[in-house]
Amino acid sequence: MNDRYSRQELFNPIGKKGQTKLREKSVLIVGAGALGASSAEALTRAGVKRIVLVDRDYVDWTNLQRQQLYSEDDARNQLPKVIAAKNRLQMINRDVEIQAHVMDMGIEEAEELISGIDLIMDATDNFETRLMINDLAQKYQVPWIYGACVGSYGISYTILPGEGPCLNCLLDKIPANGQTCDTVGIIAPAVQMVVAYQTAEALKILVEDFQAVRRKIVTFDLWENQQMQLGMEKAKKEDCPSCGANPAYPYLERKAELKTAVLCGRDTVQIRPSYNREIDLEEMERRLVSHGKVRRNAYLLEVESDSRRFVLFKDGRALVHGTKNTAEAKSIYNRFIG
Template identity: 45%
Template structure:
């Protein structure tokens, strides 16, 4: 317990709270900017089980704000959760870490949330957030929302039976088209948002119910703006916490989706892919091939790139044209 001595000196946590943390489990969805800060806080605080889920791999542009990665991870094209796990095991070997390379979907949401006390949102799109929101509400799991873009941030904790859900505040996906890949983001706002999320997580896990912030906080650190939107009662017509229809759990999974601002189209196969076999199959065709146990990167003669994951996902990079991407996918992978 010496590791946590300064944290236990903080009276609202103390030794009793520390023991609760060590018996707790959290699931962090997304291991980018917010996720790396959240994972670092949870592991250093001594949360017993930290499950990390992300579909992506480390790229050079991530290093500006994604604090657990370095240039070696970029060179090796490591999946983000694997790179994060490698760093965090050196920080606190007593915490159980689970690194899952996967795209969150209806097919795996049950398994991902199995046995966790709290879900931490570190995603970059509202489709996944709505899925998390609805899945958490159906399973009575608290959900800590966070978002950051440009110099703006937003955060709040949503607890079934105590607060409204995320859909009560944000009733449709963000239509501004502003993402970190289109308008950028500065690192300090990421750290602030994730810290707001982390402290609400700690309050919940140690049982400090009276200290939960009962509002959605938003701020712009460049333009010196700060707002709090106080929670009201759940909307009776809310399809999640009101009528309990959970619409995100009824939607069919999108098998082809354009990743906004990244010149990338993602294809999801229902079957796993053998990376060694695909490496052998594409080596004679591609201009360059890079391979590790988690993914296969292929430079194509046409100029586009394929990134193939063992879980069945394939990224066609270098275009946002769905027709062009489907042509590339069909040519090399098969429809």
């Protein structure tokens, strides 16, 4: 056991001093899908003190192609992802404390979970949650690492509160075309590449080697053999409501949350985004045609699959028929819309 971390300690930027720091640090990972599961495994093997995992979903057969902590038994039993992850992670390293929360993390839960956290890892599937994480990180001065992947494309960016722009500053700089793994697919190497960038940055922050932290956004497309880094220093906005001179943290306000309502007597959940967004219904039809029967007119698009019917309007509002479970409805919305 004494030489468990010996190869990591031989790496000079970490060393024994850095390993000691890792054993003092706590990481919050929001999402236990492809990115979250792999990041949690890497940090568990690295020997951090505590990992807090949050996810609302259970293991599905479609996850097994890229979500490396999970097994066929987990999918067969529909085990919540964070429970399955905790079971596996404790087999890997019992010295690491794993806290598993089966929940749809909202503002109230986020404010509770941030206590004692040294770093937040983004492994989510939607910008609503990412912007909440961003404001949470700015408010409590906790570093966080943004990451996303779809198809063969990936992106990562490290945000240090008080240094450089935050995610809110960069909203008009980051591609957000609405593609999701459920609409255009994903290959496992794209996941692992993002995880490599995220966890490398995580180790730098956790051992407090802030000089080594990358200040640029990195993007890549493995299939197209493309990679790019973009400097973001000039993107910082002094009037940014999240990190500017007078921060208001707008995404920690209730009105910023994705709004859900169970429609009386209709076994239907209505979902409204916190801001108006123009949906290209024709493009969305092309993406969703493989998910079931799709119908579209000038005002809305309808997808019928299994026992669920998903109706999307041009302003981003949606009706999810066949359920009264708001968490399930939000999950379906984010799978299709991103």
